Amino acid sequence: MSIRVRRVYDPPEPGDGVRVLVDRLWPRGLSKDAARVDEWPKALTPSTELRRWYHAGEGAYEEFAERYEAELDAPEASEQLDHVRELARAGDVTLLTASKTPEQSHATVLVRLLNG
Known part of the structure; x- marks a missing residue:
């Protein structure tokens, strides 16, 4: 099981697994x-x-990450987070984002929560 982040504009790779x-x-x-x-x-x-x-x-990345985590507590978001966690248990998952700096995006927060 691996979860990674890639830019959606990068060409798909065989090891991507489920692309989300x-x-x-x-x-x-x-x-x-x-x-x-x-x-x-x-x-x-x-x-x-x-x-x-x-x-x-208007805010630092750390504050953004805290606010985003709070949003993920909503029932529908929590359910979808569990679904992606299940996908990751079954195989590789690649989280795709258009962010130019994926390491300072919501995708990094997701990886941390999915691995936690």
Whole structure:
């Protein structure tokens, strides 16, 4: 079992396993065929308000991560988090994001929670 994060714009690799898009918006300029997304659990994505707040530079990554974790306590998000955890128990999972800095994105928070 492995969970990793990749940019959705990078070409798919054989070791990706189940490819899960974890962005609320579809990646700009990318066709669904090229993305090869297997799952798109929108309830796992940060809310529009939180995403806008973070991208506006109004807060630090640590505060963003705390707020995002709080959002993931919602029933639908928690259910989808458990679903992705089950996928990871069965094999490899790649979380896909359009973020230019995946290491400072919500995807990193997800990996930590999924591995925890």
